[in-house]
Amino acid sequence: MTGFDLSAILGNPEYRSLLLQGIEMTFVIYMGSWLLAMTLAILLLAFRMSPLKVGNPIVAAYVSYHRNVPTLVQLILWYFGIFTLLPQGFANWLTDHNAEAIFAVIGLGLCQAAYFSEDLRSGLRSVSPGQMEAAKALGHSYISALRFVIMPQGVRNALPPLINHSVSLFKNSSIAIVVGASELTHAVKEIENLSFRTFEIYLVGTVLYLFFSLIIMAAGAYLSMRADPVGRAQA
Incomplete structure (x- = not known):
């Protein structure tokens, strides 16, 4: 098969159907893991800021593990390791409900939580200590000052x-392709096997990843502008 033919x-x-299904599953995995990561990151941050002395070393160990072990290895550990240790009935239920996507969400979410928690922690540390003192001087309690000030x-800093x-x-x-999740890269690989149009389908996959990444970046830039008082005033 010769010649470049994108229409093929x-x-x-x-x-097209395989691509759309792959895009849908990609966003299911992305949104699921993002929500898991952000929820866990907030809990980790709260645990680290708590009066408990064990909070900081435990969270630090969690962050160190997930930041130093490759995400790919963590996904493989979850799907090919931990999955096999589950009770058979529960494992069968997971298999019937797209276990590949579920473990991709878990693996990616737990890993990304370490990065999100550090981002939030850095953002809080960049706030001047005088802000807390000023809030208390205005009558805020500790919790109220944290929430509103x-x-x-x-x-915003994070x-x-x-x-x-x-x-x-x-x-x-x-x-997530390594655990068999039918996301976009998996769909691209399937189409390559069916069409033998390697360059064309990988070009399509590249453009799709670039397009959606730019949309996420644009949405983030908009949020940053809206969160910035100066940006709101200029808008």
């Missing part, structure tokens, strides 16, 4: 790294 991919209903500033890591999470969803 885009003009085929079966290939410290946290809004900390989250937005740039949070956006960068959100884009990285979207791109890392592609490694």
